[in-house]
Amino acid sequence: MGVSIGGIIGLYGGMICGILGWWFGRKKARENRGLDELYYHIWQKARSYSWYVTLGAIYVFFSLIVFGIELSSAMVLGILLLAHLGSWGIIGAILSINMSSTVPLQPSRVKFGIIAIAASIIVFTIISIITNNWMFLLLSIPPNLIGLFTALTPP
Incomplete structure (x- = not known):
């Protein structure tokens, strides 16, 4: 080692x-x-929502363990950290844009973008774990960008 x-x-x-x-x-x-009350409110809400994403990622990892897939602790902790901080940043950006924009974002587009990002990360993470090749995670970048642009652009 x-x-x-x-x-x-x-x-x-x-x-x-x-x-x-x-x-x-x-x-x-x-x-x-x-740094006003709105700033603190937005980022507190984003942090709150990111814990739901982290909880979902924990359930995915427990499900993988139940199905017999061996996971290293460093990989699991890294992905959990990425899921938590990434969702915190993305949700904070969505809330900031929605609160400060004259034209609010459509909730259906935001939901679709978030679902696309989450599904892409979950699918490519599972493929990476099964094949023991982390390069499959790079394939999740284009769907994540599509989901991000879908969520953050007004109609």
């Missing part, structure tokens, strides 16, 4: 980039008076 330099760089580099992006974003929002 050797030390993976790329893994260490990705793990801590991603954390550092995330913290810096969060800090600079909050600094810029504070300068533009963007």
Whole structure:
């Protein structure tokens, strides 16, 4: 068992980039008076909804274990982290656009986009686990982008 330099760089580099992006974003929002009650309400709701997505991902992993598929703890924790933070960001963006836009987003388009993203991630994650090839996760990027653009663009 050797030390993976790329893994260490990705793990801590991603954390550092995330913290810096969060800090600079909050600094810029504070300068533009963007940290108001609406901001806190939107991101609190987004965090609340992202826990539902995380709960769904946990049920998917438990279902895979029940069906006899072996999962490594690092892979499961990584996907759970991605599901939670990714859904938090996407839902926060949807709520921010919907609250600040003059033309609100259509709920049916947003639901379709979220379902497309969730289904794509679930299907390609299961294929990746079954085949032991993580490259199948890259195939989920186009459907995720289609779902994201469908959800975030007004009619």
